[in-house]
């Protein structure tokens with residue numbers, strides 16, 4: 733067994749502006765983490781180039797590298813980072829009764845919510861309920877709305893990394909109309925967006941996006 737021997741908590745984020753990796757950027761800001769960003773130009777296909785495929789063979793962002801260890805998949809990255817920076821208090825401890833619900837809602841996002849909205853956006857028949865990973869779109873959304881009624885965050889007063897994932901995901905899916913407008917969901921997203929870490933992450937994301945667009949103009953101009 734290889735032992736994990738890094739004392740540095742510096743993380744590298746493989747990122748494309750205005751994508752799912754923007755949620756990880758927001759988490760890094762919330763955590764006050766020590767990190768660097770490697771921006772990938774999706775339009776130029778950098779995520780399908782061998783250099784990045786060696787990090788994530790799926791060619792998908794986000795991906796992080798910490799002490800030589802690669803972590804991909806949003807839920808795994810959120811769990812990993814929030815545990816790496818425990819002082820930020822965004823991850824319930826192992827003996828906290830919230831740990832189970834916290835992991836459940838992080839996993840539920842990727843294994844039920846995402847396939848549900850993608851099927852709906854692609855106008856795909858999810859097939860028989862027993863074969864679908866999420867049952868039905870309406871049940872997924874009803875479950876989410878019921879959980880948010882505990883408010884102001886998923887588990888009540890205390891924000892966790894699960895809120896950073898859900899609020900950023902709902903932000904872009906509502907914006908892209910992948911999720912129909914809904915007052916409860918909008919309020920949750922708007923409340924989250926008043927946080928200073930969100931404003932900082934958005935400013936960084938915007939700057940990285942402008943830099944990329946400048947490079948694209950330069951290449952094609």
Ligand SMILES: N[C@@H](CCC(=O)N[C@@H](CS)C(=O)NCC(=O)O)C(=O)O
Nearest residue numbers: 751752791792793794804805806842
């Ligand atoms: N299962 C992955 C999905 C990540 C994903 O879909 N990323 C998109 C960005 S929003 C991507 O990298 N798309 C690039 C492409 O496939 O062209 C996760 O949860 O991290």
